[in-house]
Amino acid sequence: MSFEYTPPQDSVRWRQYAGRDVIPLTVADMDFPAPPAVVEALAGRIASGLFGYGEPWPSLLETIIDHCAREYGWLIEADWIVWLPGLVPGLHAACCAVGREGDGVFTATPVYPPFLSAPLKARRRLLTLPLVRSEAGWGWDFAAADAIMRSARLFLLCHPHNPVGRAWRTDELWQLAALVDKHDLVVCSDEIHCDLTLTGRHTPFATLAPEIAARTITLMAPSKTFNLAGLGCAWAIIPDAALRRAFEGAARGIVPQPNLLGLIACEAALREGGAWRAQLLDTLRSHAARVEQVVNALPGLSMERVEASFLAWLDCRELGVARPATFFAQAGVGVSDGAAFGPGEAYAQYVRLNFATTRTLLDLALERIRKACTG
Ligand SMILES: Cc1ncc(COP(=O)(O)O)c(C=O)c1O
Structure with missing residues (x-):
């Protein structure tokens, strides 16, 4: 997948460094146009001129149910689906729905920043645990998780994990499930990146066992x-009726319905986007390998293999610069500042790099990084 690319004028990522010669590899969207089937479905609807209030229709629900069965062997029921305009509102709704003010919400860092802000907005106590980096890559300190979960009511799980790029293995998920069961937690599992698993098949946390499903809110989207x-379409899957009611109650009146065009795009993407997605995954695998090869050959930089999505988490602690994100921007590559992904300045010496751009731009960005690091 490689084509010339002109960013749209509204792109948040491309506007960030407008007027500067900085390649923006920040915000997690891609420089690849959506599948032709999606564009066609949207064009058809737009031609109708009808944009009144809409709600999900039977074939769309069937599409989600079929997708879960085909991709993950997960048999869900239509009633379990709660539609959302995005996953972030889902994280907030989960924090409001579970427990009460002052209760603990547990998550592992570094992590996508709303995992850190949503609990606080809901007046919960944020309990964080650093993931550990070892020879085997990024992973969990299960003993430490056990100790912290004791004080929590809710666990915000990022699976696959943004930004460290791990697609958690089933044995790791089982260890987490045992702790969740032991401490009687509700889990909100953000699985937005699950269909971008580069290394195998995704296992939704809720599929481990019916008892686990009963305490889990799974968040997914085609986005x-x-x-x-930009089309605002996502959903939660909540098998337990009481948990679902609590979640819906927390969202009602605050979280809007998904965008009608997002629903139309979603059905077309999941029904007809398979070949496009396969090609995308090949491109992302190749880009991930290239980033890893360049980064791990540079003095002062290192990273672990990306198992899912299009984000690389770069350890710049040995680089010897005050703020790596600023250093790379000055060298002509915009990356996300790691500080946003954890408490205080814990990850200020890391950056996140989005490699879902054209190969030409990616190679240029990597060359700029190489030059900056080798002086
Ligand atoms: C783990 C994770 N959750 C949620 C989101 C954003 O979700 P939404 O745009 O649907 O609110 C992102 C975006 O990068 C993400 O990485």
Whole structure:
């Protein structure tokens, strides 16, 4: 997948460094147009001129149910689906729905920043645990998780994990599930990147066992996979009726319905986007390998293999610069500042790099990084 690319004038990522010679590899969307089937479906609807209030229709629900069965072997029921305009509102609704003011919400860092802000907005106590980096890559300190979960009511799980790029293995998920069960937690599992798993098949946390499903809110969307983030369409899958009612109650009146065009795009993407997605995954695998090869050959930089999505988490602690994100921007590459992904300045010596751009731009960005690091 490589084509010339002209960013739209509204792109948040491309506006960030407008007027400067900085390649923006920040915000998690892609420089790839959505699948032709999506564009066609949207064009058809737009031609109708009808944009009144809409709600999900039977074939759309069937599409989600079929997708879960085909991709993850997960048999869900239509009633379990709660539609959302995005995953972030889902994280907030989960924090409001579970427990009460002052209760603990547990998550592992570094992590996508709303995992850190949503609990606080809901007046919960944020309990964070650093993931550990070892020879085997990024992973969990399960003993430390056990100790912290004791004080929590809710666990915000990022699976696959943004930004460290791990697609958690089933044995890791089982260890987390045992702790969740032991401490009687509700889990909100953000699985937005699950259809971009580069290394195998995704296992939703809720599929481990019916008892686990009963305490889990799973958040999903077509937005990362098919580059539809601007269309506002996502959903939660909540098998337990009481938990679902609490979640819906927390969202009501605050969280709007998904965008009608997002729903139309979602059905087309999941039904007809398979070949496009396969090609995308090949491109992302190749880009991930290239980033890893360049980064791990440079003095002062290192990273672990990306198992899912299009984000690389670069350890710049040995680089010897005050603020790596600023250093790379000055060298002509915009990356996300790691500080936003954890408490205080814990990750200020890391950056996140989005490699879902054209190969030409990616190679240029990597060359700029190489030059900056080798002086
Ligand atoms: C883990 C994770 N959750 C949620 C989101 C954003 O979700 P939404 O745009 O649907 O609110 C992102 C975007 O990068 C993400 O990485």
